Amino acid sequence: MAQPRLSAVTRLFTRVGVTVFGGGDPTIAILQREFYKRDWLSPEKFGIAFGLARLTPGTNVLAFCAATGWYVRGLPGALAAVLAITIPASVLVVWLTRAYDLTTRDPLAQSIANALVAAAVGTMLGAALLLVRTQCSRRQWLRPITIAVGAFVLAYFIKLSPLQVIGAAAIVGFLWAEA
């Protein structure tokens, strides 16, 4: 794994913080892909950060950012990640709160917001596929595909909460050891 500079961590989280719309899930999806591309975080550490973030009170994605920042650069990394992902977005949310009536009536702002949410949807689906693909090999493909599809079914059709799905995946992961 490559150890990035603190400035690179700050840059990535700032960028994701201001460009990703649609809430915490697309943010995690994009960060996963960017970590994979940069070779910053092992899949195991990503899994731990993802699972524990759901167990942490508050906004899960911020706990996820603190954990991944901590893994790549220790406490300064955690601080940089959380500050970078929240400060510019918070400034924007204050502005949007002030100008709410204006922005909701402006067709241009509406059109841009709709396009960005559509991009977030494609991004999440693309990142999900990439995530499973990186875990598959010739020797081992049944386990990751079964768990991913199972998680989707439990969350989407059976309506289990993310925390329950992660709990179920952890039990399966414990009982069904990797080849």
Next chain:
Amino acid sequence: MNLLILYLLLVKATLTSFSGLASLPMVRNDFVVRRHALTDRQLSTAVAAGRIGPGPNGIYVVGIGYLVAGAPGACAGWLAMITPAFLIIPMLRFLGARAEHRRARSVARAVLVAGAGLMASAAMPLARDAITGPLSFAIVAASFILMAVTRVDSLWVMLGAAVVGILSLQF
């Protein structure tokens, strides 16, 4: 309202919830019902502004802080939003070397791929809102292909979508 009280009320709401908007009932009870510091309309404005802007849905507490006490209130809201996130670090420290155990790695990888299923599931309700015609479907498809198959930076995907959003109004 005193900034410390504002911070404590918001941090109480964020610390006792496990996802972005789950803190909303407690925030409403404290600020609208009990203290009359906000109206329901102001609360809805902050939630909607949090949803249309970038970042997590839980960011609406910054808007709440702003509506209650201006810019210093927004800072108190921001602090209340980020405080619980750091609780994950003692948990990671506790896991430490235990995370290197074979079984622990197997569990972590299972949770990782379950995350893919959760992401796809979370994308479904968003997709219902986002796909309103052929153009938005094309944006979903193009961003899916770019993210899954190429190494193109996500920044360009988002900027490209924004440009399409602007151009779609011109033609």
